[in-house]
Amino acid sequence: MSIAVIRTEPMPSEAERWTLPHARSLAAVNQLVAAPLYERGLWSWKTWWLAAAASGALTVGFLVAVYVVLTRGVGVWGVNTSSVWGFAIADYVWWIGIGNAGTLISSMLLLMRQKWRASTNRFAEAMTLFAATIAGIFPIIHLGRPMYFYWLTPYPNTMTIWPQWRSALIWDFWAILSYILFSIIFWYVGLIPDLATMRDRARSKFAATAYGALALGWRGSARHWQAYETLHLALACLGVPLVVSLHSVVGMDFAASLMPGWQETIFPPYFVVGAMYSGFAMVVCLAALVRWGFRQEGLITVAHFDVMAKIMLMASIVMGLSYATEWFNAWYGGDRADRSLLIFEFTGGYAPMYWALLFCNVLAPQAFWLRAVRRSVVGVFVIAVAINIGMWLERILIVWNTLSHDYMPSMWRLFLPTVWDWLTTIGSLGLFVLMFLVFVRLVPAISMHEVRKLVDEEASS
Amino acid sequence: MTALLLAQFTESARFVEAARRAKRADYRLVDAFTPFPVEAVDELLERRRSRIRIAMFVGGIVMAALAYGIEYYSAVINYPYNSGGRPLDAWPAFMLVPFATGILAAAIAGFTTFLIECGLPRLHHALFAVEGFERASQDQFILALERPAQDEELQQALDFFRNAGAVALREVET
Numbered sequence: 001m002s003i004a005v006i007r008t009e010p011m012p013s014e015a016e017r018w019t020l021p022h023a024r025s026l027a028a029v030n031q032l033v034a035a036p037l038y039e040r041g042l043w044s045w046k047t048w049w050l051a052a053a054a055s056g057a058l059t060v061g062f063l064v065a066v067y068v069v070l071t072r073g074v075g076v077w078g079v080n081t082s083s084v085w086g087f088a089i090a091d092y093v094w095w096i097g098i099g100n101a102g103t104l105i106s107s108m109l110l111l112m113r114q115k116w117r118a119s120t121n122r123f124a125e126a127m128t129l130f131a132a133t134i135a136g137i138f139p140i141i142h143l144g145r146p147m148y149f150y151w152l153t154p155y156p157n158t159m160t161i162w163p164q165w166r167s168a169l170i171w172d173f174w175a176i177l178s179y180i181l182f183s184i185i186f187w188y189v190g191l192i193p194d195l196a197t198m199r200d201r202a203r204s205k206f207a208a209t210a211y212g213a214l215a216l217g218w219r220g221s222a223r224h225w226q227a228y229e230t231l232h233l234a235l236a237c238l239g240v241p242l243v244v245s246l247h248s249v250v251g252m253d254f255a256a257s258l259m260p261g262w263q264e265t266i267f268p269p270y271f272v273v274g275a276m277y278s279g280f281a282m283v284v285c286l287a288a289l290v291r292w293g294f295r296q297e298g299l300i301t302v303a304h305f306d307v308m309a310k311i312m313l314m315a316s317i318v319m320g321l322s323y324a325t326e327w328f329n330a331w332y333g334g335d336r337a338d339r340s341l342l343i344f345e346f347t348g349g350y351a352p353m354y355w356a357l358l359f360c361n362v363l364a365p366q367a368f369w370l371r372a373v374r375r376s377v378v379g380v381f382v383i384a385v386a387i388n389i390g391m392w393l394e395r396i397l398i399v400w401n402t403l404s405h406d407y408m409p410s411m412w413r414l415f416l417p418t419v420w421d422w423l424t425t426i427g428s429l430g431l432f433v434l435m436f437l438v439f440v441r442l443v444p445a446i447s448m449h450e451v452r453k454l455v456d457e458e459a460s461s
Numbered sequence: 462m463t464a465l466l467l468a469q470f471t472e473s474a475r476f477v478e479a480a481r482r483a484k485r486a487d488y489r490l491v492d493a494f495t496p497f498p499v500e501a502v503d504e505l506l507e508r509r510r511s512r513i514r515i516a517m518f519v520g521g522i523v524m525a526a527l528a529y530g531i532e533y534y535s536a537v538i539n540y541p542y543n544s545g546g547r548p549l550d551a552w553p554a555f556m557l558v559p560f561a562t563g564i565l566a567a568a569i570a571g572f573t574t575f576l577i578e579c580g581l582p583r584l585h586h587a588l589f590a591v592e593g594f595e596r597a598s599q600d601q602f603i604l605a606l607e608r609p610a611q612d613e614e615l616q617q618a619l620d621f622f623r624n625a626g627a628v629a630l631r632e633v634e635t
Contacts, residue, residue, distance in 0.1 A: 026496060026600035154531055162535035166554040171561075178561035185568045189575070193598070197496070200595035216582035219589075220598050222506050224579045225498035230511045231575045235568055238517075242564045249557060452600075453497040456473050 018116045019455060023298030026452050033194075033446045034201055036294045047293065052437050058430020065423035069141050076420045083403040083415035087425050088142035090396035093250055094278065095135035095428065096176070097271070097391065101279015102128025103183055104243045107236035115457075116307060118450035119299045122194075123290060123436075124283045125187040126443070130435040131282075132180045134428050139172065141424070168253045175246040182242060186235050192218050193228065193449040247275045254398065260337040261345075261402040264329065270322040277315035277361075278391035284308050284384040286436065288377055290445050299446055302375050309374040312387065316365035323362065337407050344405040345397070349414045353393050354401075360390025464608035464634055465491060466618060468627040469593055469601055476602035477501045479625035488618065489607040494588075494597035502604075513574045520570025525563030529555060587635040601628075608632055 023032055035042055068076055079086045102124040109117035140149045152173040154163055163170050195215035202208035218224060251271035254262040284305065291300040330338040345354050364386045373379045400415050439445070470476035476495075480502045484490060493502045537549045576582065588594050597603045604622075609615045619630050 030599050154535060160540070162540050165532045165536055165558065166551050171557040174558045175561045178565040182565050182568050185572050189572065193497075196598045200598045212584060216576070217584045217586060218579075218581065218598070219586060220494050220496060222493040222495070222499075222503050223508060224581075225495065226503055226508070227511050227513060227575050227578045229498055230513045231571050234514055234517055234571055238521075238564045238567055242561065245557065245560060449497045456497065459473075 017303045018119065018301060019451070019458070020298040020301060024455055024458065026455060029299070029451045029455055030197060030201065030448055032296060032298055033444045033448045033451070034198065036440065037198065037442070037444065038201060038203060038207075043294070048437060048441070052434065055430040055433035055437065058427050059434050061423050062427025062431050065420050065427055066137070066141055068420055069424070070146055074142065074144060076418060077424075078415050078417045078421055080413055080415070082406065082411045082413040083400060085142070085399045085403060086415055087396065087417060087421040088138045090392070090399050091425050091428060092135050092138035092142070093271075093395045093398070094392050095131045095138070095432075096250055097247065097275035097278045097395075098282045099128050099130075099132030099135050099179075099183075099279075100243045100247050100272075100275040101283065102126070102131075103179075103186060103239045104276055105279060105283060107186070107239035107243075110233070110236045111240065115454050116304055118454045119296075119446050120283060120287055120304065120308075121450070122190070122443075122447040123286050123439070123445050124279075125183065125190065126436065126439050126445075127279075127282060127286055128183050129180070129187055130432050130439075132176065132183060133435075134432055136176050136180060137428070138424075139169075139176075168249060168256045171249045172253060175249045179242060179246050182235075182239065186239060189228070189232055189235065190447060190450075191443065192216060193220065194444045194447060196220065197448055198444060243275075244272050247272045254402075259402045259406065260335070260341045261326075261330075261398070261405075264326065266322060266325055266329075270319075273315055273318045273322065274391060274394065277312065277319060278388060280308055280312050280315065281384040281387035281391070284312070284380055285388070288381045288384075290440065291377070294440070294445070296446065299451060302377065305377055305380045306371075306374045309368040309380050309383075312384070313365055313368035316362055316368075316387075320362040323358070341401060341405050345401050348401075348405065350397055350400055350404070354397055357390050357393040357397060360386040361394060364390075463491070464632065465605045466608045466615070466622075467591065467594075467629075467631045467633060468604045468606070468622040468625070469596070469629040469631075470604070470626060471601055471628055472626070473499060473602055475626040476604065479622060479627065480505050480604055482625060483604065483606065483621070486621065488621075490604065491607055492605040494594070494603040494605065496597065496599055496601070499602070511578060513571050513578065516574040517567040517571040521563040521567030524566030525559035528559040528562045532558060587633065591631060591633050593629055593631070 023029060074088075077086050077088070105124050106117060106121040106128075109121070140146050143149060152163055152170060192215055195211050196218035199208055199211040199215050202211060248268035248271065251267035251269075255264055255267035257263060287300050287304065287308075290296055327342060330342040345351070364383050367373045367379070367383060373383075404414050405412055468479065470479065473495075476493075477499065480490065480493065484505045490506055493499065493506065495502070532555045533550060536551070536555075541549050543549075593601070594603070604627075606618075609618050615632075622630055
């Protein structure tokens with residue numbers, strides 16, 4: 001009989017896991033985060049300029065595409081009499097999904113007391129702002145008469161008409177508008193103490209003045225912090241229901257119709273989970289880039305990727321279950337149009353994309369069951385990119401499948417994207433990257449005061 | 462003008478301990494300046510509760526009521542039309558706009574109250590001129606107390622905080 005020797009290692013405290021030893025002091029945290037802004041000589045910035053040039057060119061392409069759409073009309077896109085919605089709505093849903101995730105992640109993790117959020121929430125919230133702003137462009141340019149988009153607001157007008165409050169498109173307008181403004185407030189409030197740090201570390205009068213003005217004179221007094229914590233927590237509590245309602249409304253844009261494949265009660269929650277899923281995937285990509293670009297290995301650790309991979313794994317299972325529920329209901333409901341649409345999804349003109357979607361969203365993330373994959377930054381990054389592509393495919397197929405395979409077989413028509421479709425889509429990605437590049441150059445990309453608190457708790461435990 | 466004594470610490474543990482002992486020794490603690498919220502010291506300072514949440518609640522409710530009011534006025538009073546016998550006041554469909562705009566208004570009300578309670582924006586403050594104060598937003602902790610009036614008491618206070626681990630002690634007028 002042999003006696004098994006059980007080796008016990010002391011569990012690291014929670015805080016220890018989220019930073020590396022060289023980043024574990026208040027001064028080190030400030031130094032690491034502020035260096036990209038104040039010690040630019042430490043980096044060559046060559047990659048930054050290359051990325052800025054490429055994304056700048058795509059942004060110009062985006063502006064050209066928007067100009068062409070606005071001047072020549074939506075006919076330049078591949079939309080036709082059946083597929084009246086195309087890339088614009090899919091892009092909108094994709095971007096707003098990513099745009100939801102920053103606030104959702106940040107406020108939900110705050111309410112759940114997940115301390116590791118400290119080093120990811122700042123750029124997750126920035127991502128939200130940029131993505132939601134881009135998302136807001138698409139519904140406007142997809143209108144046949146975009147110059148009248150302000151008719152969505154209730155204002156005294158000579159036509160003496162009012163918006164149709166029962167319409168999901170009106171809900172969309174108010175939800176997005178409220179959400180973007182709310183996100184700006186949430187992000188800025190969290191930024192104020194860090195702007196004060198930047199002000200106090202400034203090496204030039206210009207930086208001191210600029211950051212000082214934006215910091216509003218923050219002194220870090222006990223009174224300030226008390227008010228800050230009260231406000232930040234209250235905003236987080238409001239942020240979660242706002243985000244859930246916003247993406248539910250996006251789901252209802254489809255579900256409130258009478259079309260096969262859209263008229264499903266599962267849509268609102270399914271869209272919310274999808275938003276969180278694609279948003280987490282985008283946060284992982286940005287985290288990997290910030291970590292690599294600014295050598296932030298001390299603050300964004302492998303443990304962060306591990307835990308985010310677990311959340312994506314969970315979300316992928318929920319997504320898989322949602323797809324299966326759609327298939328089951330189409331079969332079990334017995335409706336001819338629903339069943340026909342289901343067969344079309346797997347075998348029709350868009351079938352390869354549907355299979356790719358299932359691979360990217362459901363199958364590929366199963367690799368996260370393996371600890372080695374979760375703890376490999378490259379592995380997590382590659383799968384996160386796949387998820388982003390998969391989620392985009394999902395959005396475009398929600399639009400395409402139903403519209404191309406409606407009740408009337410005589411109306412069945414595929415959507416063939418044109419160069420303007422591709423340019424608005426890829427161009428918007430360029431605009432997003434450009435905004436993010438400017439952000440990391442001007443604003444501390446990691447929340448210093450929250451990491452300082454984390455580091456201090458670890459030191460005193 | 463208040464005369465303050467600022468005691469600066471490099472470690473949060475020492476800072477908290479010094480604040481506790483100072484409170485017991487009946488020093489009048491006025492404020493604390495820290496690079497992150499320190500709840501233990503917060504509790505030692507007497508202050509009234511923040512009204513931020515009340516303002517947010519009121520702001521949110523008022524905006525939601527206003528939004529619903531506009532919907533009701535436009536759909537029931539000003540421009541009613543009968544579409545298939547559906548109710549004019551379709552409250553389930555009318556809920557989203559008050560909800561979303563109410564949350565936005567709550568956030569704006571909260572942010573405004575936050576600025577008022579903090580006395581911000583205030584870009585110039587006497588404390589910014591104090592040497593070493595810039596560390597309070599980075600990596601050091603400053604305890605502010607009322608400067609004792611008598612020289613003898615002041616000397617005692619200086620000794621007290623030096624023993625408690627303060628790295629710098631300054632008298633300032635704000």
